[in-house]
Amino acid sequence: MLKSTHRPQNVGQSPPPLPPGWTEHKAPTGHSYYYNAELKKSTYTRPTVQTESTPAEPAFGSPWQSYPPGIPVQAGSPFGPFQQQYGDGFHRAEPAIGFQSGFTRPRDGRGHHDRARHQPQDRPKSKHAIPDCSPWLLVRTKLKRRFVYNSETNESYWRIPEDVMKGVVEFDRIEREKKEARERGEDVSETLKDTKQTEVARTEEQDGSEAAEDVESDEYEEVEVTDEEDDLNENPTKRQKTEEEQVDQPVDFNEDDIAYQLAAMGQEYGLDPGEYGDGEGQEWEEGAEGLPLTEEDSAALFKDLLSDHNLNPFSTWDKIIDEGRIIDDDRYTVLPNMKARRAVWDEWAQDKIRDIRAKKEKEVKKDPRIPYFTLLEKYATPKLYWQEFKRKYKKESEMRDLKLSDKDREKWYREYISRLKLSSSTLKSDLSVLLKSLPLSELNRSSQLENLPSALLSDLRFVSVSPSVRDELISAYISTLPAAPEPTDLSEEDQTVKSKEAEERKRREKALQARAKKVEEDKRRQQKELDYGKDRLREEEEQIQQAMKFGKQGLLSHLETAPEHGTEIANGNTQA
Amino acid sequence: MPPIRSARNRKPPPEGFEDIEDTLLEFSNKMKDAENAPHDGKKRHEMLWPIFQIRHQRTRYIWDLYTKDSISKQLYDYLLKNGYADAMLIAKWKKTGYEKLCCLPCIQTKETNFNATCICRVPKARLTEGQTVQCVNCGCRGCASSD
Numbered sequence: 001m002l003k004s005t006h007r008p009q010n011v012g013q014s015p016p017p018l019p020p021g022w023t024e025h026k027a028p029t030g031h032s033y034y035y036n037a038e039l040k041k042s043t044y045t046r047p048t049v050q051t052e053s054t055p056a057e058p059a060f061g062s063p064w065q066s067y068p069p070g071i072p073v074q075a076g077s078p079f080g081p082f083q084q085q086y087g088d089g090f091h092r093a094e095p096a097i098g099f100q101s102g103f104t105r106p107r108d109g110r111g112h113h114d115r116a117r118h119q120p121q122d123r124p125k126s127k128h129a130i131p132d133c134s135p136w137l138l139v140r141t142k143l144k145r146r147f148v149y150n151s152e153t154n155e156s157y158w159r160i161p162e163d164v165m166k167g168v169v170e171f172d173r174i175e176r177e178k179k180e181a182r183e184r185g186e187d188v189s190e191t192l193k194d195t196k197q198t199e200v201a202r203t204e205e206q207d208g209s210e211a212a213e214d215v216e217s218d219e220y221e222e223v224e225v226t227d228e229e230d231d232l233n234e235n236p237t238k239r240q241k242t243e244e245e246q247v248d249q250p251v252d253f254n255e256d257d258i259a260y261q262l263a264a265m266g267q268e269y270g271l272d273p274g275e276y277g278d279g280e281g282q283e284w285e286e287g288a289e290g291l292p293l294t295e296e297d298s299a300a301l302f303k304d305l306l307s308d309h310n311l312n313p314f315s316t317w318d319k320i321i322d323e324g325r326i327i328d329d330d331r332y333t334v335l336p337n338m339k340a341r342r343a344v345w346d347e348w349a350q351d352k353i354r355d356i357r358a359k360k361e362k363e364v365k366k367d368p369r370i371p372y373f374t375l376l377e378k379y380a381t382p383k384l385y386w387q388e389f390k391r392k393y394k395k396e397s398e399m400r401d402l403k404l405s406d407k408d409r410e411k412w413y414r415e416y417i418s419r420l421k422l423s424s425s426t427l428k429s430d431l432s433v434l435l436k437s438l439p440l441s442e443l444n445r446s447s448q449l450e451n452l453p454s455a456l457l458s459d460l461r462f463v464s465v466s467p468s469v470r471d472e473l474i475s476a477y478i479s480t481l482p483a484a485p486e487p488t489d490l491s492e493e494d495q496t497v498k499s500k501e502a503e504e505r506k507r508r509e510k511a512l513q514a515r516a517k518k519v520e521e522d523k524r525r526q527q528k529e530l531d532y533g534k535d536r537l538r539e540e541e542e543q544i545q546q547a548m549k550f551g552k553q554g555l556l557s558h559l560e561t562a563p564e565h566g567t568e569i570a571n572g573n574t575q576a
Numbered sequence: 577m578p579p580i581r582s583a584r585n586r587k588p589p590p591e592g593f594e595d596i597e598d599t600l601l602e603f604s605n606k607m608k609d610a611e612n613a614p615h616d617g618k619k620r621h622e623m624l625w626p627i628f629q630i631r632h633q634r635t636r637y638i639w640d641l642y643t644k645d646s647i648s649k650q651l652y653d654y655l656l657k658n659g660y661a662d663a664m665l666i667a668k669w670k671k672t673g674y675e676k677l678c679c680l681p682c683i684q685t686k687e688t689n690f691n692a693t694c695i696c697r698v699p700k701a702r703l704t705e706g707q708t709v710q711c712v713n714c715g716c717r718g719c720a721s722s723d
Contacts, residue, residue, distance in 0.1 A: 314595045314646075316637055319602070346644075353646040356595070402588035 022047050131174070133167035293515055297508050298334035302341065303348045304505060305331040313352035317345050331512065368403040369412075369458040375399070376416050377463055386413050412460065419464035428473065430461040435477050444484040449475060590650040596641065600660055603634040621712045628679045628714030635661040639669060676723070678716035699723060 018024065022034050035042045127139045127149070135152040148164050149156040160168055293301070309326055326332055335341045375398045380389060390409075393399050399409070419427065434456065435443070442453040449471055456462050462470070579585075610626035638661040642652045656663045668674045668683070677683065682694035695709045696716035700723050703709065710717055 312598070314641075315599055316633075318633075319599075346640075350644045350646060353595075353641075353644075357592075402586065406585065 016046075016048055019047055128171065130164060130167035131170050133164050136164050136167065138168060138171060293334060293511050297511060299340075299344050299347075300504075301331045301334045301508050301512060302344045304508070305329050306345065306348050307352075313349040313356070317342055320345070330516065334512065364454070367454045367458040368401055370454060372398045372401070372404060372409065372412070373416075373458065373460070373463045376413065377467075380413060380416055380420075382417050382420055386410050389413060415460055416464060419460060422464075424465075424469070427461075427465050428469065431465050431470065431473060432477070434459055434461045435474065440482070441485060443478065443481065445478060445481045446484050447478060590648060590654050592647055592651050593654070596638075596647065599637065600634070603630060603637070606630050607634075622715070624713075625715035631662055632665070632678055632714070635665050639666050673721050675721045676719045678711075678719040679714040681713040682711060682716065682719070696720075 018034065021036050021038050023037070024032055024034055026032050031044060033042055033044050034047055036047075122141045122143045122145065124139045125142050127137045130136045130138050130148070135150050137149045137151055138146055139149050139156075140146045145158075147156055147158045148160050148168070305326055309329075311320060311326070320326065332341075335344060375393070375396060379393060384392070390399070390406075438453065438456060442455060447453070452474070465473070607627070607630045610630055613626065615623050638647075638652070638655050641647045642649075647655075655661050656666075662680075664680055665677065668677050668680065674683070678696060681687070682696055685691045685693055688694075694711045694713055694716070696711035696713075696719050698709070698718075699720040700718055708717070
């Protein structure tokens with residue numbers, strides 16, 4: 001993963017046309033750059049039609065966007081780690097210049113630009129039906145990778161699913177037999193074969209790749225195309241390039257480089273060194289741990305995150321993580337590891353549950369009779385006996401409520417029906433008696449028809465009057481009542497507590513922002529250093545190569561043609 | 577003849593049951609899935625692993641809620657009585673050294689050849705370096721209290 005994995009394919013092709021509004025120019029250094037007069041923006045990356053509105057988009061998106069839906073670009077694809085590793089942060093630093101055709105790079109401009117040049121230009125090449133798995137197709141790409149594609153559901157996977165795997169194995173067997181048969185056939189027409197040099201080359205290449213595939217045990221797993229593989233079985237023209245190409249080979253990474261890159265990657269993911277490091281405290285860069293967030297602050301931040309996502313405190317931690325909503329949040333990274341997060345979650349859930357219980361105790365319990373009575377009002381008629389009514393509406397949630405017993409339900413039903421048969425005047429007088437019995441604290445001038453006290457709502461005398469008559473009666477009665485008595489208030493203390501909490505929270509959020517800023521700065525600086533170091537390394541490598549080559553030639557020429565020594569050296573110089 | 581307890585005439589569950597009802601329902605769904613999962617390609621003893629694991633998770637969930645005082649004693653008793661949690665397993669968790677016990681068969685010494693507990697009961701420190709274990713009873717990878 002630490003190596004660059006691809007070589008671009010589009011060196012010989014003409015670049016795609018520019019979207020309207022963009023013009024191409026040559027810089028004095030020989031770069032071509034693109035300028036949009038309307039947006040007053042210039043960029044090194046060639047804007048494509050898709051990325052017209054955001055020309056500074058990371059260059060990685062573009063080669064994949066031109067793909068047919070068959071190419072899977074998802075996690076689990078061999079490019080998963082690749083894209084993550086060299087994701088946006090890498091390319092935002094400087095415009096990549098990899099896509100220009102026929103562009104000769106200046107020597108010192110090597111370094112990380114090679115990454116852009118190594119972008120995969122993979123394309124589906126051929127597709128085959130897999131026996132016994134009818135909607136699935138096996139697609140081979142130009143880079144000799146393969147994936148399966150379901151033409152019905154439009155799904156495609158690099159990792160072949162298990163049920164398709166059998167079909168693929170079968171397909172491979174058939175292919176091999178075919179090839180053997182073909183080779184036998186070619187033996188007969190040996191003379192023809194001699195004339196066609198190219199075909200031999202092609203079959204040899206195929207053989208090579210087939211053999212390579214056979215040797216690999218994880219043939220059916222994701223196939224990572226590395227540089228070595230490129231050199232082995234890609235188009236042979238690549239290999240004819242001379243030392244210049246050799247320089248492009250990834251330099252051997254030593255331990256320092258790996259550690260360095262690991263640190264850079266970790267920063268890109270927003271991890272703390274404690275999470276990916278190997279415990280060598282002194283090698284962590286300064287400021288990674290010592291940022292202004294204290295332990296309590298980070299725990300509190302994490303708790304804020306939990307509360308903001310409206311998580312159910314009765315849920316399990318595993319489920320929360322599986323859902324993965326909180327993982328996307330910035331504040332998820334303030335805690336160093338999963339153990340700490342879990343501890344904070346436990347604490348938070350406990351507090352939250354306690355709060356909920358306290359609140360529940362405080363608030364008035366809703367009478368389960370009220371919904372049942374509304375149901376009665378809606379459906380009950382004297383035409384239905386209780387048994388019939390019960391059977392007819394047994395699916396209603398009010399009829400299944402465990403808090404009411406069936407006996408009570410039956411009793412209320414019968415009572416309600418008997419009340420329906422009474423004259424309206426008696427019903428009205430009953431209701432007024434009920435209204436008068438209610439205390440002033442529950443029913444007063446400020447009370448509305450929408451939120452009447454439950455003592456009133458859960459009374460059959462109230463329910464049995466038809467709503468239109470009832471509303472009139474009640475509103476008339478309410479208007480005659482005096483105002484509500486003064487309630488004793490405790491909210492002063494609550495308010496001060498609340499404001500204090502809000503202040504604390506604001507302060508923590510500020511601290512987080514400051515931390516994020518600093519991390520960003522560090523990241524940028526480190527990226528710069530990394531690039532510089534790589535450039536240096538590459539240059540040195542090049543110099544060494546040059547020196548070696550020159551020395552050999554010089555010696556040779558010295559041995560063979562002593563008098564022409566001077567000119568030879570000059571030649572060597574120009575060649576290099 | 578004892579009274580027939582149907583869904584209709586059952587006593588309502590204690591206060592707070594509706595809070596954890598969703599999670600319990602999820603567990604029971606998971607359990608159903610595990611019961612109906614196909615067994616092809618699995619070893620004979622592997623078939624029961626998910627059952628034991630889900631049972632352990634659910635019991636642990638209820639036990640944690642109870643020890644953190646998040647559910648009432650009444651509700652806890654109700655859950656035990658109605659088989660949401662494994663009371664026998666919880667009884668073991670209350671004992672020193674058994675706080676993380678994975679399942680009851682793992683401490684049945686009489687069922688093994690050498691009258692010993694399961695391999696998953698052995699602390700990590702006592703195992704040889706780099707040895708990974710997975711017990712046959714429930715697929716546990718180690719449930720010693722010291723781990």
